[in-house]
Amino acid sequence: MTDTSSDSFKLIYHAGIPGRGEFPRLFLEATGTPYEDTALTVGQDAVKPYLDGSFEGSDSNPLPFAPPVLKHGSVVISQTSNILLYLATHVSSPIELDAGGEDGEPASKKAKASALSVDDPKLFHAQELALTILDLNNEIHDTHHPIAVSAYYEEFKDEAFKRAGDFRKNRLPKFFKHFEDNLQRSTSGYLLSSGPSHADLCLFQVYDGLLFAFPKLMAKVGPEYAKVTALYERVKAAPRIKAYLESDRRQQYSMGIFRHYPELDEQE
Missing domain, CATH: 1.20.1050.10 (Glutathione S-transferase Yfyf (Class Pi); Chain A, domain 2)
Structure with a gap:
């Protein structure tokens, strides 16, 4: 099993449009998860290596058909719904959509945070x-x-x-x-x-x-x-x-x- 617990996330998508990349973006934003958005840091040039197979780790990952692509350590995956499923099972921070209670602490923060299990x-x-x-x-x-x-x-x-x-x-x-x-x-x-x-x-x-x-x-x-x-x-x-x-x-x-x-x- 690949240990990715200490690796950061990198989201690769077309520059200049929200598109399907916006779905994993919102997940990462709502959980407060640090990530690199190559549409902003690199631009459109970041997409090409993942489509022509020259990306780092191409020897151990399938060639993506199209972005969005998520890189997490040595793991590279594509397809929007697949990325969401991966994030749901690998990000331990809760999806925070509440403004917070009387003490200012969001309710979901009061429970022990953990990624969802495939048994759930x-x-x-x-x-x-x-x-x-x-x-x-x-x-x-x-x-x-x-x-x-x-x-x-x-x-x-x-x-x-x-x-x-x-x-x-x-x-x-x-x-x-x-x-x-x-x-x-x-x-x-x-x-x-x-x-x-x-x-x-x-x-x-x-x-x-x-x-x-x-x-x-x-x-x-x-x-x-x-x-x-x-x-x-x-x-x-x-x-x-x-x-x-x-x-x-x-x-x-x-x-x-x-x-x-x-x-x-x-x-x-």
Whole structure:
């Protein structure tokens, strides 16, 4: 077994866009885990070695298909959901999304911190929800690239308009109802009754991106899914997340997954 307990984390992702790299970023930020974000420290040049196989440790790790990539000691892994699962089982600091009690000490800090075990069903319950949220994330991307990822939006505007219409009318309400139902069943205000998990961070990120990409749609549906909206606001106000969002580390939306095309948004 590889001992990575004393090794720092390095996140490799495209420079200039939050993208799928934002999901592990939020995990590391919410847990107060030190990490290097190569999108900020190195730039786009950091990605290439992981795609051509020239990265350190390439002899003992698979070649990643695409970023995000996480390096932890000698371990190199890719795929967003896989990285989240790895972090959940290797980061002992709790995901801190509460402002704190009367004494100023967050409730989760009062319990002994430990990484989740693969024997704990909570890990897989959180992962189940996170995977569903990442499915929604993919469908958002496909509203502006419904035919070919490598093509330009302008080549398929008619198809994008139709895809976005179905997304607004059918797909987003179906996903949000699912999350609303899970929050209704939960006793903690988070997706799981056991408390904050990486699933809550994933839902926050997708909701935030939707506010940028579909502002009119979100103004309409936000009140309809009060618990989903309340979770978004709760995560946004958490001290660590708030500090991150206000920092230079948070990259702005531009031409990544979340893009604002007014013609794809809710029509008047």
